[in-house]
Amino acid sequence: MPQQPAVGILHPGSMGAAVAACAKTHASAVLWCTEERSTASAARAEQFGLQPVATLHELLNRADMVISLCPPAAAEDLAAEVASHGFGGWYVDANAINPERMRRIEALLTPHAKAVIDGGVVGSPPVGGKSPTLYLSGPTAATERVEALFTGTAVRTKTLGSEIGKASALKLAYASFQKTSRVLVALSIGVAREHGVDQELIDIASQRTDSYLAEPEYIAKTAARAWRWGPEMEEVADTLEAAGLPPEMLRAAASTLARWTDAKDDSELTLTDALNQLAQP
Missing domain, CATH: 3.40.50.720 (NAD(P)-binding Rossmann-like Domain)
Structure with missing residues (x-):
C-alpha cells in the first residue's frame, strides 16, 4: 500500500x-x-x-x-x-x-x-x-x-x-447497555407520563448522578436512531445466545425500537411525538 x-x-x-x-x-x-x-x-x-x-x-x-x-x-x-x-x-x-x-x-x-x-x-x-x-x-x-x-x-x-471478532464483541457489549438503557428510559418516562407523574420521576432521577432517566430529551434522539439501533440490538442478542446467555431482553429492546421506524433521522421529532409513537402498536 x-x-x-x-x-x-x-x-x-x-x-x-x-x-x-x-x-x-x-x-x-x-x-x-x-x-x-x-x-x-x-x-x-x-x-x-x-x-x-x-x-x-x-x-x-x-x-x-x-x-x-x-x-x-x-x-x-x-x-x-x-x-x-x-x-x-x-x-x-x-x-x-x-x-x-x-x-x-x-x-x-x-x-x-x-x-x-x-x-x-x-x-x-x-x-x-x-x-x-x-x-x-x-x-x-x-x-x-x-x-x-x-x-x-x-x-x-x-x-x-489479532483475533477477528474481538472488536465486534467489545462494540456490542458496550451497545447492549448503552442503547438498551435508553430504551428503558423511554418506557419509564412513557408510563409515568400516562399517569401524570413524569416530572416527578425526572426530579427523582435528577437527584442521582449519571441517570439516563434525568435526560428525557434524549428519547427523541433515540427514536430518530432506532432504525440503526434495532438491528444492532439483534446482533447483540445473537452474540448473547452464542455465549449461552439469555437474549430475550435485547430482542425486546429491538422490538421496542421497531415502533420508531417512521422516525428515521427525524431531527425535528419532539419528546411528545416520540412517546406517542412508542404507545402505538
Whole structure:
C-alpha cells in the first residue's frame, strides 16, 4: 500500500462520512460510490469533501483500503458484493455486527483481500469536537495501517489483538447497555407520563448522578436512531445466545425500537411525538 493510500468508504452515513473525512488526513483520496445512494448520502459526501465515483467496481479498483460503515443488517451482503469483485486490498469492517458474522465476512474476503480487519466504533461521529474510538482486531501489520490512517485525527484507535471478532464483541457489549438503557428510559418516562407523574420521576432521577432517566430529551434522539439501533440490538442478542446467555431482553429492546421506524433521522421529532409513537402498536 502506498504511503498515502486511496481509501473507499462504504457508505457515507452520518458516522461513515465523518470517519472518512478524518481519513483524508493521511490518504491520497477518499472515495465513495454514488450508485444507488440517496441524496442525503450525496450531501454528506459533498459536505466532507469525499470524491465520488460512479460504481462500486471503480471504487474497488482505485482503493487500497475499504472501510465498511453501514447498517448492521447490510454488512454481510455488502462484504459479499465486495468479495465478488475480487477486491485485493485491506478491508475494514467497522459495523456493529456479532463476532460470528465478522468471521464469516473474513472468510468471504480472504481469498483475495490482503487482510480483513475487525472494527467497532464507540462514540459519536467525529464532528463538533467529538472523538470516537475505533477499536480494531486482526493481523498486526493490517491494524497498524489503520492506526496510521487516523493518527492525529479526531478518530482515536485502539487495537485489541489479532483475533477477528474481538472488536465486534467489545462494540456490542458496550451497545447492549448503552442503547438498551435508553430504551428503558423511554418506557419509564412513557408510563409515568400516562399517569401524570413524569416530572416527578425526572426530579427523582435528577437527584442521582449519571441517570439516563434525568435526560428525557434524549428519547427523541433515540427514536430518530432506532432504525440503526434495532438491528444492532439483534446482533447483540445473537452474540448473547452464542455465549449461552439469555437474549430475550435485547430482542425486546429491538422490538421496542421497531415502533420508531417512521422516525428515521427525524431531527425535528419532539419528546411528545416520540412517546406517542412508542404507545402505538
